Amino acid sequence: MKSFIAGLPKAELHLHIEGTLEPELMFQLAERNGITLPYKDISALRAAYQFSRLQDFLDIYYQGMDVLRTQQDFFDLTWAYLQKIKQQSVRHIEIFFDPQGHVARGIAFTTALNGIHPALLQGKREFDISFGLIMCFLRHLDENDAMATLEMALAHKDKIIGVGLDSSEKGNPPAKFQRVFARARQEGFRLVAHAGEEGPPEYVYEALDLLKVDRIDHGNASMQDPALIKRLVAEQIPLTVCPLSNTRLCVVDTMQQHPLPQMLQAGMKVTINSDDPAYFGGYINENYAAVSDILGNDKKLLAQLARNSFSAAFLEEAQRASLITEVDIYLQQHNNCSR
Template sequence: MDDLSAFVAGLPKCELHVHLEGTLEPELKLALAERNGVDIGQRTVEEVRATYRFDSLSSFLAVYYPAMDVLVTEQDFYDLARAYLERAAAQNVRYVEAFFDPQVHMNRGVPFEAVVRGYHRAVQDADRDLGVAGALIMCIVRDLPAESAAQALEAALPFKDLILGLGLDSDERGNPPVKFAEVFARAREEGLHLTMHCDVDQENSIEHIRQALEDIRVERLDHGTNVVEDPRLVRFVRERGIGLTCCPISNRFVTGDMKADLIARLLREGVRVTANSDDPAYFGGYVAENLVELARAAELTRSELVQLERNAFEIAWLPDDRRARYLAELESYAAG
């Protein structure tokens, strides 16, 4: 292990952009398919891994959503989240806010309760057993109708004590943030935190970022690096302390460019950018690998790597006392 990898390995980390369904490793996918009698068309790990190939957001989603068919019972969702959290703990992730996509499962006849209780149980057990704490962010699938989003939120409200926030993901083309303005307004009224994906290099990227920031009034942007195209919006996010949950390795898969220079530029301009893993089973890198590859590509210093994690803990939706403990741990590591 080289010095950079060793430093990153020990760095206390906070992950704010990971999709639990995107942590479905081939081995677990096969095991769940066999458990639930689901024919996925593959019989070996190598065959499954061969399907994890794509060169755009749409080609990724064409693989991503059908893979979820193997998730059927509450125990399946528990096992998926537990496997991710074990990997996170091994990479010294101290706190995670993880996305999940209930509409996809509900549309297959899986009750919302089975999804959220399975994931929540895993989060609770990981806090107790692994030393990694976490929370759940329910995502709206933006290429489904707004009515479907509203129905999903209504299904979630009886379990809102298990959910920290509401997000927006999936195919951005023709699905601007304002399509879901009423749903997000309702979520705010119910006390949920708000974030939205503004994916890299999408059609109408800047207008979508503007809508998310000014019309929906999100607290964070997921991805969001196209903000550099509008100096006014860069000032907006910097002055208001709005965080960007960037994902370098997945950027490279869906755009051909890690956007390392843009992430580093925003970091150095005082924007609260962070580095995260997105869908690590598909993109081949968890949070530590993202930090290492970003650092190498952008020639980040150790102090800048620490700042990325400081940003993450500062923009996490944490109680102040817990945030202070994590930041103290980070500063102690940086000083050592």
């Protein structure tokens, strides 16, 4: 099954580029920029990656982000991620970045953007990995701050395809950002939002009805509401599920308790993603491997998850159809080889 997952064509739609900052690169960038980290070595930093809730993770996440200071830092961060996923048969990515987390540190909006985007272009040229870049608003900040960030992005529509909503979910409902999402929609951005990770099903409803998003990031809490499940199935709203993240942040206690099988059985359009892989112990193939057991090592179900990833992506129809065909051919070849 490991070899099947390794070669399976797939897209990643829920990935925070700042969350790919591996301890080794964090220490390299800290040294480059003259920053002293509060950890004596890489092992001590990895030992700190023990989270019991989302906020515990975010505290370390924002602390680690401080080593990102220059365009070259952001380029190196993105390029390191691309090199990893090239080895995992990822064909398309739509990744998040958090400009408010950088602007608040005195790092210009364009410093992050002009480091990340050239790396993505290079990944397209050298690895044939197509991409979209999504700017997320930090929900623990107010809507005025988000609106100011959107204003910064308007001059860069050639580089940014959409906006999202992330950070601390509890106490920060999607309704808080209704105006800024309406403005983003008017400006032609695609819309996504984290909802139903730690928040209740009502947050998923708000993301759909008030923010009018195209996709729900996470969405686990949807399984608590039968009417919401029916709606997500009927409207085929994609969910970008992150299994290893869910276990590390105690959204579920164990992988065996993950609702993914029930989601698929209900007919929901579920995709598999890595979220913040440097912190959660695995990139996209490790996430596929983590769910393989609870899906009975079923190649057809894993292939369906890969098809879903392309179906849910913000792609031109011709490219979408071509990539889904790649999955179908790959599955057929593997079925033939196993006979």
